Amino acid sequence: MPVEELIARCLTGDVRAFETLVKMHQGQVYGYACRMVGPDAAEDITQEVFLxxxxxxxxxxxxxxxxxxxxxxxxxxxxxxxxxxxxxxxxLLSLDSAPNGSEESPLGWTIADQAADPGATDPEVRAERRELAQALQQALSRLSDKHRAVLVLHDMYGFRYEEIKDILHCSLGTVKSRLFYARRALREELRPYLDAVGEWPASGASSAS
Structure with missing residues (x-):
């Protein structure tokens, strides 16, 4: 059922329609909350959002x-x-574990994605990838709240600059500036690991407007 129709039904008091709306979006909301506040608080955040x-x-x-x-x-x-x-x-932020206990990094790509070669199944390689994921999580947690929000919205969730501008109530120039500085800060934090992962992930390299 289209979102517009669900919303129309919700506004008439249709509880089932609202439950459907929640189910459609709660996974993404929870994942975003994990990356913004950490998994410890993400469930409470998700409940508050839908309230x-x-x-x-x-x-x-x-x-x-x-x-x-x-x-x-x-x-x-x-x-x-x-x-x-x-x-x-x-x-402020606990990112010791990724959402749902996965090995997903806070930049939206998994350890397995980074290890496309067969060696990724090797325990030693997987241990290296896990160490990298932890470094990514910690680097993300050290960004300012606003820089982290722009980075997550653009590089992980694929929002365009114009959409992020509306979400954050700021100018287009501010969005671009925050994204630039957030990426630069992460690169500095992760400099020892960049050789292991290669270039910035494709989603992060996008500059969709």
Whole structure:
């Protein structure tokens, strides 16, 4: 069922339609939250996002893209959480494990993807890839919240500059600048590992506007 029809049904009080809407998007919302706040808080973030969606769905305008609207809410919830944790003096971001216990890196490509040759099944090679994934996770966690958001939205989730501008409520130039500095910061963090992974992943190399 098209998202537009689901939303229309939700607005009439159709609970099943809202449950379907949640099921369609909760995986991506959870994954994005993992990369923004860490897996420890991602489940609570996901629940809060869909609570806000439920309360605010009547404000959604049909001419807008629902996914962009949803990620705007998700980003706001994540940033609110990070600010709250800072005020309370807690640990900001835990990326010790990837979402769902996978070996996926926070840049959206898996260890297996990076080891396309048969040697990837070798325990020693897999250990090296796991070490690389951990380094990537830690590097991502050291980015500022806004730089991390732009990088994840563009390089992992494929949002265009214009869409990210709307999600983050900033200028197009700001989006491009943040992405540039986020990528540069990651390159510096990962310099010892770049020889192992080769060039920046294809998704990250895109400059779609």
């Amino acid at each position: 806000r969606v439920y309360r605010s769905l009547h404000t959604f305008r049909s001419e807008a893209e629902f996914k962009t609207w949803l990620y705007r809410i998700t980003t706001n919830v994540c940033l609110d959480h990070l600010r709250r944790v800072r005020r309370q003096g807690g640990r």
